[in-house]
Amino acid sequence: MLRFLVQRAIGMVVTMFFVSIMVFVIMELPPGDYADRYAFRKFSGTGVSVTETDIEGIRKQFGLDRPAWERYLTWIGGIVTRFDFGPSFAFETSANAVIGQRAGLTVVLLVGTLLLTYLLSIPIGIYAALRRQSLADYGLTVVSYLGLAIPNFMLALILLYVSVRYFGSTIGGLFSPEFEQAPWSWAKFVDLLKHLFVPAVVLAWSATALQLQTVRATMSDELNKLYVDAARARGLPEWKVIIKYPARLAINPVVSTVGFDANRIFSELPIVALVMSLPELGELLIKSFLDLDMYVAGAILLMLTAIIVFMNFVSDVVLALLDPRIKLEGG
């Protein structure tokens, strides 16, 4: 097991190395650099004429004049040794400061959404498989197709509307107005959870619909396997047969797609965050690209991929724990 963990961990580091190079290339891709942009923003409309030497000076100031590999090494070195993601040009502070809170919020939303997805889809999928072709099963199938068909932003808008109209509360943003500036307290924390719940539901919606069908299909397959009858023939109570045997295997495909789900959630997050005015990373990523604030963009890309790579690692390990047929020694 230890060897397996070490192997996978090394794999994770190697992956991240290549990812970091790709991210750096992406950071280099947009035409023009921040120096042009900075000069334009700072001096346009002021009547000052900007010369090529001025821009050159700015470039030097930000270290943009050095060769790419040197900048890569400085950048990645800072991240690895000091967890310093470099400066943010647009906000004239560090990328860490810009990203800070948003990263935390994004991770909380991600984990919350995943938990919600699995807590709903696994038991419901198993139930649907046990009640195959019953009214409840058909009902769930219809609901889950709706889940796949309704776009997230629409669901977000509907939920926003309903909550404002009927509950008189805003669920947009992170906090209710009265807590916005308040110091941290239990009440403020609860308020935060309330605000995160709706976006988590919106984000979990389609993933739940999808996973529910996966669980149902796997569970239906497993239920027909001979080992289930064999367990019954040993005299186990029905609930024990179901939980210990087919249900245990029915969650494998869910576990193996945790990284995939994380990826989906990240790509859906910006739209939902926009609708619900949540300060998260995706929105900032788009903005930083528009501003050519490349260290911030790079930091976000790196973080999001790191999270996904880590989720895949977790899913590999959990899967290996769940299924002894997976060879722990092999690559």
Added chain:
Amino acid sequence: MAAGDALLLEIRDLGVSFTTDDGMVRAVDGISLVARRGCTLGIVGESGSGKSVATKAVMRLLPANARLDEGSRILLHREEGEIDIAALPARSRELRRLRGGDIGMIFQEPMASFSPVYTVGNQMIEAILEHRDHLERRLGERFDRRSAREHAIRMLERVGMSNPRLRIDQYPHELSGGMRQRAMIAVALSTHPSLLIADEPTTALDVTIQAQILDLMLELQQELGMAMLFITHDMGVIARIAEEMAVMYLGRIVERGPTREIIREPAHPYTRGLLAALPRLDTARRRLTPVPGDIPSPLQRPAGCPFHTRCPRHMPGLCDRILPQDTDLGSGRSVACHLFGEAAS
């Protein structure tokens, strides 16, 4: 026990139908059988004749689309008294105590009968602990987790597994097919059932292993004094293992009686066909001659005798119209065929 007449299992008028998208499948059409304590009853028949369905009915393992006939009786005669398995509620404690307790079962596919994600020992000990009370009555010992493990190891050793202390913590995929079937036998016998149902336990194994498993089962049966219901489509296996046999065709029993008598002098044309299909040493040059023709679809059972569509001695006007009843041939034999019934005389 002298091949005592003590009844253990008595199946009366068992009928099973399946509701399917294509219509009603009559898989078992009113069969009656008895199994005696300490004896082996073999059930033989081609694929689709309803052998598995009939035995699954005894364990009440039929799927939700199956229905037992109203009058079906599956009587188990226990020391505490007789019980009708067909009448037990599906999730009752009584039924669970029978499954794996009084009646053990092994299946055709040794690979698929174990869950791949638990060790052999896990699935074995679970059964032993589930039937603690039953085992206490049988062996006078009450098992806890530790002693159940020891018992499981003894059973694995008993069925001829080398190094049982190691094997018990292995996963099914780490064992060979023959080993897995031995393990399955160990699981079924670890609770000392009075009846073992074996549904083609050797079909999936290669020939040498088959013979070893059969020997093992015979040995264990004598040692534990249990009855066996042994299903196969191989007449050779039946001849070797079963004192009595029943021949099934399309959900009906067409002939039954002591194995030796039937093999020496088969009555029903179908039994004769099956026996002719058996390769023999003394006629090794003869090619295998299976019963010619195809089994009719169970969705459209033929009228009259179910076998008349393939019967070499088919009597038009009689066999295709009237269902033959059981005719007593003496010495415990009976046959359902118009050649022997009053209609023929």
